[in-house]
Amino acid sequence: MTHEELKNTLTAILPSSSFDETGEFLTVIVPSEDLLPFMTELRSNTGLDFDYLFCLTCIDWKDHLMMVYHLMSKTHKHALVIKAKLTNREDPQIETVCHIWRTAEFHEREVFDLFGVKFINHPDLRRIFLDDDWDGFPLRKDYVDENMIEI
Amino acid sequence: MRSLIAEDYVTPEGEFVINMGPQHPSTHGVLHLKLWLNGETVNKVEPHLGYIHRSIEKMSENLSYRNFIFATSRMDYLAAHINNEACALTVEKGLGIEAPPRAKYVRTIISELTRLSSHQLWWGCTGLDLGAVTPFFYAFREREAIMEIMEETCGARLTQNYMVPGGLMVDIHPNFQKRVKEVLTLIKKNFNEYDEILTGNVIFENRTKEVGYLSKEDAISYGVTGPTARASGVSCDIRKWFPYSAYDQVQFNEILDTGGDCYARYMVRMHEMRESVSIIEQLIDNIPEGDYQTKTKAVLKLPKGEFYQRVETPRGELGVYIVSDGAASPYRIKYRSPGFSNLSALPVMAKGGKIGDLVAIMATIDLVIPDIDR
Numbered sequence: 001m002t003h004e005e006l007k008n009t010l011t012a013i014l015p016s017s018s019f020d021e022t023g024e025f026l027t028v029i030v031p032s033e034d035l036l037p038f039m040t041e042l043r044s045n046t047g048l049d050f051d052y053l054f055c056l057t058c059i060d061w062k063d064h065l066m067m068v069y070h071l072m073s074k075t076h077k078h079a080l081v082i083k084a085k086l087t088n089r090e091d092p093q094i095e096t097v098c099h100i101w102r103t104a105e106f107h108e109r110e111v112f113d114l115f116g117v118k119f120i121n122h123p124d125l126r127r128i129f130l131d132d133d134w135d136g137f138p139l140r141k142d143y144v145d146e147n148m149i150e151i
Numbered sequence: 152m153r154s155l156i157a158e159d160y161v162t163p164e165g166e167f168v169i170n171m172g173p174q175h176p177s178t179h180g181v182l183h184l185k186l187w188l189n190g191e192t193v194n195k196v197e198p199h200l201g202y203i204h205r206s207i208e209k210m211s212e213n214l215s216y217r218n219f220i221f222a223t224s225r226m227d228y229l230a231a232h233i234n235n236e237a238c239a240l241t242v243e244k245g246l247g248i249e250a251p252p253r254a255k256y257v258r259t260i261i262s263e264l265t266r267l268s269s270h271q272l273w274w275g276c277t278g279l280d281l282g283a284v285t286p287f288f289y290a291f292r293e294r295e296a297i298m299e300i301m302e303e304t305c306g307a308r309l310t311q312n313y314m315v316p317g318g319l320m321v322d323i324h325p326n327f328q329k330r331v332k333e334v335l336t337l338i339k340k341n342f343n344e345y346d347e348i349l350t351g352n353v354i355f356e357n358r359t360k361e362v363g364y365l366s367k368e369d370a371i372s373y374g375v376t377g378p379t380a381r382a383s384g385v386s387c388d389i390r391k392w393f394p395y396s397a398y399d400q401v402q403f404n405e406i407l408d409t410g411g412d413c414y415a416r417y418m419v420r421m422h423e424m425r426e427s428v429s430i431i432e433q434l435i436d437n438i439p440e441g442d443y444q445t446k447t448k449a450v451l452k453l454p455k456g457e458f459y460q461r462v463e464t465p466r467g468e469l470g471v472y473i474v475s476d477g478a479a480s481p482y483r484i485k486y487r488s489p490g491f492s493n494l495s496a497l498p499v500m501a502k503g504g505k506i507g508d509l510v511a512i513m514a515t516i517d518l519v520i521p522d523i524d525r
Contacts, residue, residue: 023457024244051371055459055470057485070459070470070487074371074385077392103374106495114206129201129524138209139483 036095056107180520216451227522245453254318269465318444359413363512374492377467382415389463
């Protein structure tokens with residue numbers, strides 16, 4: 001599908017989504033509470049068929065966290081970026097997508113470990129790289145550690 | 152200390168819980184697997200990571216666009232050049248520049264040499280893991296010849312740095328073409344030895360055939376890429392799907408297999424080595440004259456935005472995702488490393504097999520732990 005066709009299809013699925021076309025991929029920004037039904041539709045809709053989640057990460061924009069999902073369809077060869085804004089920095093929560101794409105299980109554990117985002121219904125949400133008793137979330141911009149040096 | 156290390160116990164169902172690693176010869180580094188065993192049958196595997204986590208992503212946020220590249224040689228140390236290339240391409244994408252044709256050709260040749268040397272090390276280690284010691288020496292004979300070219304080109308043998316934003320760090324050595332051709336002759340001559348000693352070996356076939364099956368659906372769902380996915384019939388070669396550098400100038404085949412087992416993964420890599428030789432042969436005599444680097448500013452600043460570049464490393468798809476806020480260092484950088492996703496499919500492949508099969512599976516996924524932990 002071209003960008004225009006994708007936009008029309010996605011708007012029909014979720015009218016509250018907004019688009020950003022400045023980057024290489026078409027980016028759609030969805031409200032975080034609508035993420036799971038939206039993602040389920042992306043995977044199950046045969047016209048879209050996004051079967052390959054090739055990147056899942058998070059960005060700390062200081063006043064909010066932004067979840068970023070890079071999706072691709074192996075059959076239709078189109079790609080899409082989905083973003084969901086998490087405004088509550090103290091207790092960011094979002095539905096897991098690991099029942100749709102199994103690769104998300106590890107990637108979400110990584111985001112939980114380094115950003116502290118809690119994934120609702122994740123089967124095994126533990127720290128993946130750092131020790132279980134680690135304080136704080138290192139990839140957040142406000143993270144401080146006694147061993148950090150100013151350069 | 153992590154409390155989980157001391158947990159050696161028997162579950163109520165009578166399963167033994169055993170720790171494999173972090174210090175274990177067949178995990179190729181500090182990988183810790185927790186196994187739930189029924190006799191010798193593996194009921195469940197749980198990878199525990201992080202023993203070599205250095206948070207290269209966090210470090211890169213404080214480094215300039217020229218410097219962050221050097222840290223990536225320490226991720227997948229068997230494909231340092233390709234990691235560098237991925238970062239250089241992302242920065243070039245952000246700056247809106249392109250490397251000159253000479254640099255593109257040399258990058259492709261060096262990448263394929265890297266792939267060859269990585270696959271050779273993998274071939275030797277696979278033999279070693281499955282009880283054959285001789286392949287290791289055979290593999291290192293050719294790998295050494297490639298390492299000498301690398302040393303002559305960029306000064307380093309392992310943590311190489313040669314590709315920079317805009318092109319190459321320095322021009323190729325005058326001997327480069329001659330020596331690459333010598334190495335290719337050597338490798339082509341010795342491929343038959345590889346097949347004689349390991350490929351057709353009955354013991355090796357029994358250890359790998361119908362072991363560690365991964366279905367096509369699982370491979371896509373788990374985000375498995377590279378030879379591991381191609382052995383399950385998933386077309387995912389980035390060099391074909393999204394050609395970069397000089398891959399659009401050469402003819403080569405994407406090797407696919409439908410076996411999905413350890414033997415299929417083995418055969419895919421064996422054929423890939425021959426394809427790499429063919430790619431280098433097509434390019435080595437046609438390196439264009441001209442600049443090896445595009446002129447760039449002393450301090451690189453990427454415009455506000457997001458840039459994503461993927462390349463095909465020997466282990467699969469490496470994605471570099473840079474988020475820029477217009478400053479001289481990346482605001483956020485994410486490496487989508489192939490090993491991380493490939494490892495996540497290990498529990499599916501190992502379930503129901505024996506411990507010995509697990510070793511064969513790990514060998515044929517071709518794990519590089521610093522690439523997984525970053």
